[in-house]
Amino acid sequence: MDPFGLFCTGALLACGLYWFVCLLGPAEQKGKRAVDLSGGSISAEKVQDNYKQYWSFFRQPKEIETAEKVPDFVDTFYNLVTDIYEWGWGQSFHFSPSIRGKSHRDATRLHEEMAVDLIEVKPGDRVLDVGCGVGGPMRAIAAHSRANVVGITINEYQVNRARLHNKKAGLDSLCEVVCGNFLEMPFKDNTFDGAYSIEATCHAPKLEEVYAEVFRVLKPGSLYVSYEWVTTDKYRGDNPEHVEVIQGIERGDALPGLRNYKDIAEVAKKVGFEVVKEKDLAKPPALPWWTRLKMGRIAYWRNHILVTVLAAIGIAPKGTVDVHDMLFKTADYLTRGGDSGIFSPMHMILLRKPQVPPTQS
Ligand SMILES: C=C(CC[C@@H](C)[C@H]1CC[C@H]2C3=CC[C@H]4[C@H](C)[C@@H](O)CC[C@]4(C)[C@H]3CC[C@]12C)C(C)C
Ligand SMILES: C[S@@+](CC[C@H](N)C(=O)[O-])C[C@H]1O[C@@H](n2cnc3c(N)ncnc32)[C@H](O)[C@@H]1O
Numbered sequence: 001m002d003p004f005g006l007f008c009t010g011a012l013l014a015c016g017l018y019w020f021v022c023l024l025g026p027a028e029q030k031g032k033r034a035v036d037l038s039g040g041s042i043s044a045e046k047v048q049d050n051y052k053q054y055w056s057f058f059r060q061p062k063e064i065e066t067a068e069k070v071p072d073f074v075d076t077f078y079n080l081v082t083d084i085y086e087w088g089w090g091q092s093f094h095f096s097p098s099i100r101g102k103s104h105r106d107a108t109r110l111h112e113e114m115a116v117d118l119i120e121v122k123p124g125d126r127v128l129d130v131g132c133g134v135g136g137p138m139r140a141i142a143a144h145s146r147a148n149v150v151g152i153t154i155n156e157y158q159v160n161r162a163r164l165h166n167k168k169a170g171l172d173s174l175c176e177v178v179c180g181n182f183l184e185m186p187f188k189d190n191t192f193d194g195a196y197s198i199e200a201t202c203h204a205p206k207l208e209e210v211y212a213e214v215f216r217v218l219k220p221g222s223l224y225v226s227y228e229w230v231t232t233d234k235y236r237g238d239n240p241e242h243v244e245v246i247q248g249i250e251r252g253d254a255l256p257g258l259r260n261y262k263d264i265a266e267v268a269k270k271v272g273f274e275v276v277k278e279k280d281l282a283k284p285p286a287l288p289w290w291t292r293l294k295m296g297r298i299a300y301w302r303n304h305i306l307v308t309v310l311a312a313i314g315i316a317p318k319g320t321v322d323v324h325d326m327l328f329k330t331a332d333y334l335t336r337g338g339d340s341g342i343f344s345p346m347h348m349i350l351l352r353k354p355q356v357p358p359t360q361s
Pocket of ligand 2 (some may be wrong): 027068071074078091092093094130131132134135136137151153154158171181182183197198199201203204320
């Protein structure tokens with residue numbers, strides 16, 4: 001080949017590579033690059049072992065049924081997935097209904113703002129974010145409401161990521177991040193003016209434990225909203241396909257066991273809350289929340305190739321490919337859960353801690 005031909009071929013290959021890596025299916029908000037993928041707080045050489053350990057939790061009898069093991073199991077999970085989530089999804093680790101004419105990023109932000117609008121907080125109020133991830137919702141909510149948001153997550157790596165993002169966004173004066181277990185929160189009784197949880201309490205082995213903790217730290221009269229992961233009225237425990245999809249979702253998302261939508265209000269009342277409102281935000285006329293997962297399929301293939309190459313040349317930890325594969329399969333289970341209507345990640349419940357504690361009978 002003459003030099004000109006060689007140059008043209010090289011240029012074409014470079015453009016193709018640029019398109020493949022950078023343009024094809026970009027994430028909503030790039031916080032991470034593929035070359036920076038890590039195992040969170042786990043050192044690179046231990047990622048593969050931790051991935052195996054994660055799966056061992058699902059051996060029968062399920063270890064995650066022992067409540068005291070769940071925080072460790074969830075912590076391991078988030079060490080493994082946090083960078084991939086940020087890289088391939090953005091800084092908000094949740095779903096939202098699609099909105100015609102709006103980007104995923106805008107739809108995500110509106111879903112987050114709705115949560116804080118529902119709990120009616122004022123600028124300067126102290127609000128709790130139960131299971132805050134790397135703080136995507138926290139920043140949107142602080143900017144929208146001017147409230148002081150305190151987020152709690154079990155995963156130390158997420159705490160550092162969230163603090164970094166808060167600083168970069170200039171919101172560190174409004175946003176604080178604490179590493180801790182939401183089943184035993186390091187906060188005093190009656191100290192928050194409101195609380196919210198977005199797709200996080202599904203990790204609690206017993207919902208009453210986390211709801212009781214939120215109840216304890218809220219000031220009397222204040223509101224708590226939660227977006228819960230649930231099985232819906234369409235779910236049938238005797239349908240093998242339904243069971244396969246729900247188990248697939250549990251295993252790929254570190255869940256000790258999905259709850260049925262009917263159980264949520266019962267638990268809330270049991271710990272003392274008044275139920276103000278309850279609604280599945282996934283139901284029509286809302287547009288499907290799982291469209292974004294389906295649309296990303298080509299990008300997942302691109303990501304799979306990238307992760308495989310990066311792990312082979314030693315840039316990404318060994319084990320990243322397994323984690324990515326797991327998420328790839330999980331995306332399919334979630335999509336099937338959405339398409340069939342048996343699962344919702346946004347069963348909204350709005351609760352009030354009564355002004356006067358209920359009398360014991
Ligand atoms: C609330 C939870 C997490 C919900 C979602 C944020 C994540 C659930 C499944 C995740 C993903 C699946 C496929 C990945 C893809 C293969 C990869 O290339 C890029 C990242 C994914 C899109 C990833 C992103 C986050 C999710 C959508 C749970 C854990 C309670
Ligand atoms: C799917 S992420 C959602 C994060 C955030 N709400 C968002 O929407 O971006 C779930 C979060 O719950 C946190 N979490 C799960 N179990 C926890 C526990 N026992 N104590 C504290 N945080 C927990 C995880 O660490 C993670 O940050």
